[in-house]
Amino acid sequence: MPTYTAPTKDMQFVLHDMLNVSSADIPGYDELDNDFTAAVLDEAGKITAEVLAPLNVVGDTEGCRLENGVVYTPTGFKEAFRQVCDAGWPGLACDPEYGGQGMPGVIGSAVGEMLNASNQAFAMYQGLTNGAYASIHAHGTAAQKATYLPKMTNCEWTGTMNLTEPHCGTDLGMMRTRAEPQGDGTYRISGQKIFISAGEHDMSDNIIHLVLAKIAGGPKGIKGVSLFIVPKILVNEDGSLGARNGVSVGSIEEKMGIHGNSTCVMNYDGATGYLLGDEHKGMRAMFTMMNHARLGVGLQGLAQAEVAYQNAVIYANERLQGRDVTGAKNPDGPADPLIVHPDIRRSLMDQKSFIEGGRAFALWSAMLLDTASRKGDDDALGLISLLTPVIKGFLTDQGYDMTVKAQQIYGGHGYIEEQGMSQFTRDARIAMIYEGANGVQALDLVGRKLAADGGKHVMAFFDLVKTFIKENEGDAALKADFLDPLKAASKDLQAASMYFMSEGMKNPNAALAGSNDFMHLFGHVCLGLMWAHMARSANAALAAGTSDPEFYETKRTTGRYYMSRQLCATALHLARIKSGADPVMALAAEAF
Ligand SMILES: Cc1cc2nc3c(=O)[nH]c(=O)nc-3n(C[C@H](O)[C@H](O)[C@H](O)COP(=O)(O)OP(=O)(O)OC[C@H]3O[C@@H](n4cnc5c(N)ncnc54)[C@H](O)[C@@H]3O)c2cc1C
Numbered sequence: 001m002p003t004y005t006a007p008t009k010d011m012q013f014v015l016h017d018m019l020n021v022s023s024a025d026i027p028g029y030d031e032l033d034n035d036f037t038a039a040v041l042d043e044a045g046k047i048t049a050e051v052l053a054p055l056n057v058v059g060d061t062e063g064c065r066l067e068n069g070v071v072y073t074p075t076g077f078k079e080a081f082r083q084v085c086d087a088g089w090p091g092l093a094c095d096p097e098y099g100g101q102g103m104p105g106v107i108g109s110a111v112g113e114m115l116n117a118s119n120q121a122f123a124m125y126q127g128l129t130n131g132a133y134a135s136i137h138a139h140g141t142a143a144q145k146a147t148y149l150p151k152m153t154n155c156e157w158t159g160t161m162n163l164t165e166p167h168c169g170t171d172l173g174m175m176r177t178r179a180e181p182q183g184d185g186t187y188r189i190s191g192q193k194i195f196i197s198a199g200e201h202d203m204s205d206n207i208i209h210l211v212l213a214k215i216a217g218g219p220k221g222i223k224g225v226s227l228f229i230v231p232k233i234l235v236n237e238d239g240s241l242g243a244r245n246g247v248s249v250g251s252i253e254e255k256m257g258i259h260g261n262s263t264c265v266m267n268y269d270g271a272t273g274y275l276l277g278d279e280h281k282g283m284r285a286m287f288t289m290m291n292h293a294r295l296g297v298g299l300q301g302l303a304q305a306e307v308a309y310q311n312a313v314i315y316a317n318e319r320l321q322g323r324d325v326t327g328a329k330n331p332d333g334p335a336d337p338l339i340v341h342p343d344i345r346r347s348l349m350d351q352k353s354f355i356e357g358g359r360a361f362a363l364w365s366a367m368l369l370d371t372a373s374r375k376g377d378d379d380a381l382g383l384i385s386l387l388t389p390v391i392k393g394f395l396t397d398q399g400y401d402m403t404v405k406a407q408q409i410y411g412g413h414g415y416i417e418e419q420g421m422s423q424f425t426r427d428a429r430i431a432m433i434y435e436g437a438n439g440v441q442a443l444d445l446v447g448r449k450l451a452a453d454g455g456k457h458v459m460a461f462f463d464l465v466k467t468f469i470k471e472n473e474g475d476a477a478l479k480a481d482f483l484d485p486l487k488a489a490s491k492d493l494q495a496a497s498m499y500f501m502s503e504g505m506k507n508p509n510a511a512l513a514g515s516n517d518f519m520h521l522f523g524h525v526c527l528g529l530m531w532a533h534m535a536r537s538a539n540a541a542l543a544a545g546t547s548d549p550e551f552y553e554t555k556r557t558t559g560r561y562y563m564s565r566q567l568c569a570t571a572l573h574l575a576r577i578k579s580g581a582d583p584v585m586a587l588a589a590e591a592f
Contacts, residue, residue, distance in 0.1 A: 002311045002420040004053040004118045006045030007359075009551070011110045012038060014360050017537040018530075019367055021106060026367070027374045028104045037107065044111045047087060048118035051080050053307075056119040059260020060423045064201070066252045071200040071262045077122060081155070081203045089115070090126045091153040095137060098149035104374070105292070109366035112296060113359065116303035120427045121260030125158055125198045127296055132159025132210045134289040136229065139277035147235055148208055157206040162193040162230075162266060163286070169195075170440050172212065172283070173221035179213040179228060179273060189213055189230055189273040192250070192265065197434075199264025200232075200249035206241060207232040209266070211273060212282050219280055227282035228273035246271035257426030291384055294392040295365055297435040301399025302358045304428035308406035308421065309351040315419075316344055316409055338409065346565075347405045353562035354402055356555070357527035358395050360534055365391050382457040386449045387526070393441035394523025396431040403428045442515035445522070446500060458497055465490045465529055472532075477539050482532040485563040486525075492570040493525045496577045503580065513584040514577035521573035528567045531559040 012034070015021045021032045055076045062074040073081075084090070093108035094100025115123035133152045136144055151157040168174040177191025189211055193199075200207065209230040218224035234242040250265035277285040316339040320330065324340035338344045365387060372381035403425040407414035414421040432438045450458055469483050469490075496518055504511030538552040538559070546552055 001054075001057055002307065002424075003314070004049050004056075004307050005310060006041065006048055006114045006117075007306060008038070008041040008045050010356060010359060011041055011113075011363070013537070013551070013555070014363050014534075015106070015110070017541060018360060018533050019106070019364060021104075021367070024367070025375075026104065026370050028102065029106075029370070032104065032107065037110075040103075040107060041110060041114075043087075044089065044114050047084060047089070048114040051083060052115065052118040052122055055080055055122060055260070057420055057423065059119065059121045060257075060420075060427075061259075063259035064252055064262040066200075066249065066262075069200075069248055070202060071249060071252060071264070073201050073203055073262065074260050077260060078203050080122065081125065084126070085155040088154070090129060090155045094130075094133060094153045095149070098137075098145065099153040104366075104370045106363055106366040106370055109295065109299060109362055112299050113303045113306070113362070116300045117307040119260070120300055120304065121258040124258065124261045125201065125203060126155055128161060128198045129155050129157075129159040131161055131289055131293050131296075132208055134292055135161075135210055135227070135285055136208075136276060138288045139227070139285045140229075144229065144274065144276070147239065148229065151206070152208060155204060157208055157231075158198060158201070158204040159208045159210065160196055160198055160266075161286075162196050162199075162209055162211040164193060164195045166192065166194050170437065172225060173223075175212060175214055175225055177211065177213040177268065179215045179226060181215065185274075187213075187215070187228060187273045187275065189228055189246075189268045189271045191268050193268070194265050195253065195434075196264045196266045197261055199262060199266045200252075201262050205233075206235070209247060210276065211268065212286065213268075213273070215279055222283055224280055225282040226279050227276045227285045229276050230268065230271050230273040234272060256429055257423065258430055291369060291388050294388045294435055294441075295362065295369065297431050298365075298391040298395035299362055300431040301396030301428060302355065302362055303399075304424050304431070305351060305358070305399040305402035305406075306355050308403040308424040308428075309348070309355055311421065311424075312351065312406035312409040313339075313348060315413075316348060319410075344409060347409060349558070349561045350566070351402045351405055353531075353558050353566060354398055354527070356534070356558060357530050357562055358398070360530035361526050362391065362395065364530065379460060382453060383460055386445075386452070386457040386461065389436075389441035389445040389449060390519055390522045390526060392435065393432075393438040393445070393519045394526070396428070397438055397520070398523070400425065400428040400432055438519075439516065442519040443512060445519050446504070446511050446515040450497060450500060455497075455501070462490065462494060465525070468529065468532060472536060475536070475539070478532065478535060481560050482535045482563055485567050486528045486532050489521075489525045489528050489567045489570040492574040493521055496521055496574050499578055507581055509581035509585055513581045517573040517576045521570050521577070524567055524570050524573075528563060531562045535559045 015037055021029050059074045065072045091100040093103050093105050096102040136148050179187040179189050211228045211230045212225050214224045215226050234245050236242045246269045248267050250267050253263040317337050319338045320335040324336045329336045329340050368380045368384040371377045407421040407425055410421050413419050472478050500511045535556055538555040541552045
C-alpha cells in the first residue's frame, strides 16, 4: 500500500527561507514565526499521514453507495471527517467572527496540499464547503452569514457548488435551472444539476447547496444567471433544522477516480432558495471565489504528484533490476536498485524539480492572494488574477504528467492496482477538468487576462522577473545557472505576449491556437523565477553556515536541473505559438 509523509521541511523552507513570511508586511503574518508554522504543519502532517492516507485506498476501492436517497461514504470516512473537523482544520483560514481561526491563506494552502496528497476524495468534502463558505462570506446578508457560516466553518454543515447541467458545463449561459420569486423574498428552484461533488453524503447534518439558476424574465445568457442558497434541510429562524427541502440526489456517477467523493446528479423540484448577492449577478458572486478555488485545484495537481513521487522514490530504491553501467552498486545482490539508472534518475528529477518549484509557486501565489485580501492591494489582486489560470492549468497538467512518471517507475507493477499507483493518476486526472477545464483556463489567460487593464498585470510580472535578475546580477553563484536561463525564458514569454498582441487582433484563431502553449510557457517561467528565488535562499543559508548543508545543496542541485532541463521548454512553446493558426486550423472540420 502506498505511504505518505507530509513534506513539512520543504514547506518550512519555502515559508521562511524564501518567502520570509513572519516579516512580511501583511496583517496576520507576524504570527507566522518558524515555531508556530512548524507546530501547525506537524499537526497537519500527523493527521493526514496517520488518519487520511490509510483511507485513500479504502475510498478508491469501496467508493460511495446510494441507497434509498442516502449516499453512504466509504468505511472510516465519517469518523475521520469528525476527527478532522473537531481538530478545527476546515476552519483554519475562516473568519474568527464565525468560529474560524483566521489564519492566512498561505498556511491554509500548505495544509491543503497535505489534505489533498493524503486523500483528495476526502479533502473535497471540506474543500467544497470552504468554497461555498467563501461565497456566502463575500456576498451574504448579515442574517445569511449568521445562519450558515458558523456551522460551515467546522463542517457541521457542508457545502456544494452547483453550476453544471447535462447540456452545459463551460457555456453556462445555456443554463435551464429556473428560479421563481415567491413574493416573500424566497424563490422556487427547479431543474437538474449534474456532476455535483459532495452533493449528498452521510457525514454532516445538513448540506448547503449553492445553486446557479435563471430568474424568469431576466436577461438572456450568462447575464441572467443568479446564485441561490438551497439548504438540503431548511433552517428555522432559531437556527434549528426544519423540514426537508425539495432537493434530492438522482444518482451517483461511476467515474475514473476520486471514488471516495460522491459525484451526484441533483434534482431541484420546487426547492426553496434564498438569493445570494444580487439578482442576475450570480457569475460575479461565483467568480469572487474563483482565485481561491482554482489555487485549491492547482494544489491538487501538485499534491498528487508529491504523493506519487514519494512512493516512486521508495520503489526505485528497493526494486532490483539491471546493473549500473558504470559498475555494480549492489555487487552482493542479484542486481542494482532502479535508482542507479540515468533514465530513472531523469524521471525522478523531473518530478522532484516540478514539485518543489510548484510548491513554491503555490505558496507564493497564496501570499499574493493574502496581500490582495488582507491589505486590499489592487496590484496584487491584478497579478494573482493573471496567474490564476496558470496555477490551475499548469500545475494540474504537469501534476498529472508527474503521476504518470511515478507510475512508470513501477513498470507493470504500476499498472496493477495492488501497488496503489494507478489511483494517483486517476485521481489527478479530474483536476485538469473541473473548476474550468484546462483548455478554458488557457483561453481565459490569453483571451482575457493578458490584455486586462491594458496589459498592466503582465507588465508587472515582467518587471518582477527583470528586477530580480537585476538585483542579483552580481552574484556569480546565481548568474549562469539561474539568472541567464530565467532571462532567456522570460524573453520567450515576452515574445509570445507580443505575438498575441499583434497577431491576435488580426486573427483571434492565431492567439487561441497557441493558448495552451502560452499557459505552459508562462508556468515554466513562474517556476524558473521560483527556482531562482530558492537558489538565492539556499546560497544565503549555506553562506551563513547552516547546520543542514545537505538540504540546501540538494535544493540548489534540484534547481539547476529545472533551469537546464525543464525551463528550455519555453523555446519549444514559443516556436509552436509563432506557427500561428494555420497548422492547427488548416483542415476542414469534415476532414477529421
Ligand atoms: C468528478 C467531477 C466533479 C465535478 N464537480 C462539480 C461540482 O462540484 N460542481 C459543478 O458545478 N460542476 C462539477 N463538475 C463539472 C465540471 O466542472 C465540468 O465537467 C467542466 O466544467 C467542463 O464542462 P463539460 O464537462 O460540460 O465540458 P464542455 O463544456 O462540454 O467542454 C468539453 C471540452 O471542450 C473544451 N471547450 C469548451 N468550450 C471551449 C472553448 N470555447 N474553447 C476551447 N475549448 C473549449 C473544454 O475545455 C473541454 O475540454 C465536475 C465534473 C466531474 C467529472
